[in-house]
Amino acid sequence: MLDDTDILKIFNSADPALLEQLAQEARILTKQYFGRAVSLYAPLYLSNHCANQCVYCGFQARLDLPRRKLDAQEIDAECQALARTGIQNILLLTGESRKHTPPEYLETAIKIAKKYFAGIALEVYPLETEEYARLNAAGCDGITVFQETYDQERYKILHPAGKKKDYAYRYQTPRRAALGGMRQITLGVLLGLADWRQDILALYAHLRSLEKEFPGVDYTLSFPRLREAYAYKEKNYLVSDTDLAKIICATRLLFPRAGLNLSTRESAAFRDRAVHFGVTKISAGSSTAVGGYIAPDIEVSHNVHSAPQFAVNDERSVAAVKAMLERQGFDPVFTDWRCLVK
Known part of the structure; x- marks a missing residue:
């Protein structure tokens, strides 16, 4: 079993033969636990209102940009447009503003999305257990x-204002979600904000603590890399493709049952390779703008398009990503579970 010292040696190694060995071992484990299945999902942005001042984010409160929140009709239109692509698992996102997107609003959005999708997840501000x-x-x-x-x-430097500056409250969010009955929890770090080696080790420790307390939850880890967002251009902690490959391989060796997610922040070429050594979940046909999916033939009350939260590097359609996976011998999975209780 690898310990933290072993992991740091892997992360600091410049030996390409070691990375190839890790990739081969990760490939074997992934096939053992997941077969050739790769799950597909898409994000759907409901609002870009935010009360936090995260200095690296395109939605932060201090930025002077058009703010949008989809109403019920527009949410339905977005869901229709996205569902037509074949996607059945969606991630509903907002900026972190309880005032603009209270739990009642999120509940309405979920009930609308439920008409079109088998799997619905949230990436919003932290909530209380009873709200989850x-x-x-x-x-x-x-x-x-x-x-x-x-x-x-x-963390203190990067989050100078807003509820998000409360490190401990955010750290306990996955636990509150598990207590609230959520069956799937995705954790992650934004690579590039600090020493990525120490961040990954801390992420592993966080996951282990949750697995111990809530063994029945389905966990996924995600490793988005920081992209330039408006005024934030710090490059002291950049993560290379080789670094990210090491992270994915090491994570698979340590957590063979965990899902590993790679979003469209990454290039098509890197994502095409990553499914061979550990990644089991990828987004496809993504838009990171509020109102980014509404088709021209759907009438809505006004133009709801807005600036994206971050740039999408893999702009391929859902059909193109599906075809890529099939060419490489993988099974694209659109629905990996369905609730039968009504």
Whole structure:
């Protein structure tokens, strides 16, 4: 069993033969636990209102940009447009503003999305246990929440204002979600905010603690890399493709049952390779703008398009990503579970 010292040696190694060995071992484990299945999902942005001042984010409160929140009609139109692509698992996202997108609004969005999708998850501001239970009852079965960085000194600098500056409250969010009945929890760090080696080790420790307390939850880990967002252009902690490959392989060796997610922040070429050594979940046909999917033939009350939260690097359609996976011998999975209780 690898320990933290072994992991750091892997992360610091420049030996290409070691990475190839890791990739081969990760490939074997992934096939053993997941077969050739790769799950597909898409994000759907409901709002870009935010009360936090995360200095690296395209939605942060201090930025002067058009703010949008989809109403019920527009949410339905977005869901229709996205469902036509074949996607059956969606991640509903908002900026972190309880005032603009209260739990009642999220509940409405979930009930609309439930008409079109088998799997619904949320990536929103942290909620209380009873609120997670309420949204779970409405049809939401998972959450995504990133600690962003586990370096508490860096965390203070990067989150100067807003509820998100409360490190401990955010850290306990996955636990509250599990207590609220969420069956799937995605954790992650935003690579590039601090020393990625220490962040990944801390992420592993966080996951182990949750697995011990909530062994029945389905966990996924995600490793988005920081992209330039408006004024934030710090490059002290950049993560290379080789670094990210090491992270994915090491994670698979340590957590053979965990899902590993790679979003469209990454290039098509890197994602095409990553499914061979550990990644089991990828987004496809993604838009990171509020109102980004509405088709021209759907009438809505006004133009709801807005600036995206971050740039999409893999712009392929759902059909193109599906075809890529099939060419490489994988089974694209659109629905990996369905709730039979009504």
